[in-house]
Amino acid sequence: MIVLLDDHTDASRQALTLARKFGEPRAIAMDAFEPFAPDALASAIVALDPTAVIGPGTERGNEVMARVAARTGLPFAANCTAAEPGSPVTVTRLRWGGSLLEEARLHSARPLITVAPHTVPADTGPPPQPVEVGAADQRDLVVCVSEHVQPSNGGVSLAAAKVIVSGGRGVGSKEGFAIIEELAGLLGAAVGCSRAVTSAGWRPHSDQVGQTGTKVSPEVYIACGISGATQHMAGLKGAKRIVAINSDPQAPLMLNADYTVTGDLKEIVPAISAEIRKRR
Incomplete structure (x- = not known):
């Protein structure tokens, strides 16, 4: 059998x-x-x-x-x-x-x-x-699931999300994720992050995308200030489209993305959110 x-x-x-x-x-x-x-x-x-x-x-x-x-x-x-x-x-x-x-x-x-x-x-x-x-x-x-903890990203599961807005070290701080959360809210997306972010204590491990986090397969993955280490890229293999925002055009994720925006994410992300609001 x-x-x-x-x-x-x-x-x-x-x-x-x-x-x-x-x-x-x-x-x-x-x-x-x-x-x-x-x-x-x-x-x-x-x-x-x-x-x-x-x-x-x-x-x-x-x-x-x-x-x-x-x-x-x-x-x-x-x-x-x-x-x-x-x-x-x-x-x-x-x-x-x-x-x-x-x-x-x-x-x-x-x-x-x-x-x-x-x-x-x-x-x-x-x-x-x-x-x-x-x-x-x-x-x-003896070993079994004892409890399900609601994710901190507003109930949108990373594994099931159609759109994910992720932040990396380039976001700069825990407070810096406010603009990431704002964009995610406008898009009905989940919030993700890189391992560097969880290591710094800015986001919980449940938000981490990558080999040691969650492997995702969204229709669109928006990476903000993420360089694209191998372990992070391993979690993105199922993504249909990758949009990368980074000040370094030679960052690995920028070289592997379908669409790229080179510049300061702290200016670009709020501008995208403002444009979405304007069109609604």
Whole structure:
């Protein structure tokens, strides 16, 4: 049996594309246990004795798959962009925050693979048949979600936002984010930031975009005063359009953006907000 770890999102439909290379999968829902309990899911997957397990390369997908690997003592290939069945299985995966692709061979009788989001087309075929799971062992419920904290960005989730306005070190201070929040409010956008900003204590970690923060896939990502370190760029791979505002035209993010504005963000961002208000 091929098992797909399914969170009912595009990320799982992308994982399904690779899963179907190995056979017709059955799906086990990420929310099979409420609240979310990764050990309970891992235990249920192992009990099915699958021939392969494929899941989305999300925070929860990687967490569950790592626990499956620990329970079975098998290797786990995370954040893959391609996989070919065989003995051994050949995989291509993202490394170094997505700055390079690694081709590797997975020597395992039971391949455990997660698929990097937004790197594989989503499967458009019929959904796989679900797998019913029994009650969880109480010992597998020790680690579980205990509370959901409302994000500080007005309830707009970074992961789901269609537009994100992000600020970096160039914003200058915690108070400097007032103009970022103003623009985000006018656009109905979420507020994001770089790791330098959270390290300085200007914004909470929940606002951080990047490899060690949230990986995003908005229609438009507006980066204000962000240089574009590798770990930050790793979180933007799903963005459809990137607009960069920076005083340094040679900043990495400026060189990778679809649209750029060179200048002082403290003048440019308020000017954009004023123009939006004028047109309403």
